Amino acid sequence: MPEDSADADTSTALPDGGLSKGEIFDVLRNQRRRYVLQYLKRKGEPVELGDLATRVASWEYRTPCEEVSSEQRKRVYTTLQQTHLPRMAEAQIIDYDSDSGLIEPTARTQDLSIYLEIVPGSELPWREYYLSLGAVSTALCAAIWGGVYPFTLLPDVAWATLIALTLTVSASVHIYYERNMRLGDLEVPSELDFE
Structure with a gap:
């Protein structure tokens, strides 16, 4: 029996040797x-296992690094070292030298960013916002073209300028939020709300 194509897409390695979904x-x-990826991306350089374990433990236990107990740190350290x-x-998402305890990102680390970008649940997705903006702009253009009052009070160029400015401001805000909500750009992972 042939595999469902959706299942095949998620289980087969990519042609370029990359990871499947x-x-x-x-x-x-x-x-x-x-959390490991978050910390590596923020640091932008190789990190030591001990420092990584302390930071991950602080996030897990929602406490500042200085207040992480040796037991909490050891628990995280051991599972990072032996499993994760x-x-x-x-x-090949990271390079890990178990002898020196150094961890550093690889080229694949950046490839995972798309899967880790933060999409707050309470916000309207941008694609829906742009679809709505397009629908309103189209309706506005139709009303202007049809000579519907009060849209005839302003010249066509004023309406065109308003639509262009709305699109430009929207795109600028979108870029700003997207850059600030990427993995590693926040002080703490998005799942946490302390510090």
Whole structure:
């Protein structure tokens, strides 16, 4: 029996040797692994396992790094060392030298950003906003073209300028929010709301 094409897409490696969506989501389904990527992206340089464990523990226990207990740190350190970092290194998402305890991002780390971008649940998705903006602009143009009052009070060029400015401001705000909501750009992961 042939595989469902949706299943095939998530289980087959990509032609360029990259990870399939299934592999990506398998690696990223664990919160500690996402925290590792968050920290690596923020630092932008190799990090030591001890520092990483302290930061991840602080996020998990929602406490400042200075207040993480040695037991909390050790618990996180051990699972990172034995489970999570080797799994991420196997997927070539990070380079992990178990002898030195250094972890650094790879080219694939950046490729995962699209899967980790933050989409707050309370916000209108941008695609819906732009669709609505397009619909309103189209209706406005139809009303102007049809000579509907009060849209005839302003010249056509004023309406065209208003539509262009609305689109430009919307795109600028979208870019601003998108840049500020990427993985690693926030001080703490989006799942946390302390500090």
